[in-house]
Amino acid sequence: MDTAAVEVTDLVKSYGSTTAVAGLSFTAPRGAVTALLGPNGAGKTSTIEICEGFRQADSGTVRVLGLDPITDARALKPRVGVMLQAGGVPTGARAGEWLRLMAAFHADPLPPQELMERLGLVSVARTPFRRLSGGQQQRLSLAAAVIGRPELVFLDEPTAGLDPQARMATWELVTELRTAGVGVVLTTHYMEEAERLADRVVIIDHGRVVADGGTDELTGADQELRFRAAPGIDSASLLSALPAGCRVEEFPGGHYVVTCADPQALGPGLLATVTTWCAAQGILPEDLRVQRRSLEDVFLELTGRDLRES
Ligand SMILES: Nc1ncnc2c1ncn2[C@@H]1O[C@H](COP(=O)(O)OP(=O)(O)OP(=O)(O)O)[C@@H](O)[C@H]1O
Numbered sequence: 001m002d003t004a005a006v007e008v009t010d011l012v013k014s015y016g017s018t019t020a021v022a023g024l025s026f027t028a029p030r031g032a033v034t035a036l037l038g039p040n041g042a043g044k045t046s047t048i049e050i051c052e053g054f055r056q057a058d059s060g061t062v063r064v065l066g067l068d069p070i071t072d073a074r075a076l077k078p079r080v081g082v083m084l085q086a087g088g089v090p091t092g093a094r095a096g097e098w099l100r101l102m103a104a105f106h107a108d109p110l111p112p113q114e115l116m117e118r119l120g121l122v123s124v125a126r127t128p129f130r131r132l133s134g135g136q137q138q139r140l141s142l143a144a145a146v147i148g149r150p151e152l153v154f155l156d157e158p159t160a161g162l163d164p165q166a167r168m169a170t171w172e173l174v175t176e177l178r179t180a181g182v183g184v185v186l187t188t189h190y191m192e193e194a195e196r197l198a199d200r201v202v203i204i205d206h207g208r209v210v211a212d213g214g215t216d217e218l219t220g221a222d223q224e225l226r227f228r229a230a231p232g233i234d235s236a237s238l239l240s241a242l243p244a245g246c247r248v249e250e251f252p253g254g255h256y257v258v259t260c261a262d263p264q265a266l267g268p269g270l271l272a273t274v275t276t277w278c279a280a281q282g283i284l285p286e287d288l289r290v291q292r293r294s295l296e297d298v299f300l301e302l303t304g305r306d307l308r309e310s
Pocket residue numbers: 015018019020021038039040041042043044045046047187189
């Protein structure tokens with residue numbers, strides 16, 4: 001039981017001339033939620049599908065519960081739950097029947113009715129998969145992935161396109177899985193989802209890991225003051241208005257961060273100083289906020305791009 005839930009080393013996957021995964025390594029522990037976070041096209045789905053045994057890597061190694069996802073697929077099947085982005089349910093299958101069938105494959109399944117109630121699927125229990133809305137299809141796939149009480153679950157963009165209520169129900173289910181000791185590896189491009197759910201975050205960009213660590217570790221404990229303005233404002237002048245021990249950084253252009261060696265200094269007084277300085281310069285600071293770094297900020301600092309806009 002001392003192996004990781006998932007261990008990926010130097011993974012490479014190309015489709016023709018497109019390199020989707022370019023030497024990617026990470027470890028997902030058991031009994032924890034690990035989020036692969038990155039913009040569209042970063043290589044998250046390719047990575048997770050290789051871990052699920054649905055795709056063959058060009059090179060690198062993948063171990064899932066200590067086993068090979070392709071050659072040990074039979075041994076892994078009852079122990080691993082998979083929620084595919086495309087659903088993975090036959091189009092004619094009725095939601096309730098499909099879930100009961102999935103339950104029948106497992107020795108000690110979760111009660112299908114209870115799962116359907118939790119995920120808001122009772123009213124569509126007799127509806128064929130192809131007639132379900134996108135969000136209902138997604139929730140049915142999620143239910144099918146977890147019904148066998150797996151040790152590990154792979155969730156590919158579990159809440160993409162869901163309404164807020166369904167997203168919340170999904171988050172609650174993931175949190176409960178984790179409390180029950182299930183390892184969860186999920187992909188997402190929603191940083192709120194990663195921040196809210198994940199114990200560990202692996203930030204991926206262009207097929208590579210750009211940051212990897214505990215969520216708190218990546219975001220840091222200290223508050224920062226951030227704002228946006230035109231690129232190239234006079235940072236040295238702003239700095240001279242601030243107490244000793246503060247720093248002003250601009251990266252990428254137009255994004256400003258003020259940090260202080262003494263976190264207590266980042267209070268209302270400092271905020272007033274910054275806004276007064278901006279007013280004197282005729283600068284209207286946008287998105288002015290004092291808070292811990294978000295994963296979005298981490299992505300921006302590492303790539304120079306906005307996670308939402310990339
Ligand atoms: N079957 C395929 N054939 C050709 N190119 C592919 C295929 N699957 C993925 N790609 C390309 O590989 C790159 C990585 O795609 P992938 O789906 O792994 O990323 P992703 O981070 O999951 O993105 P998304 O959130 O959009 O699914 C993209 O440029 C994508 O267009």
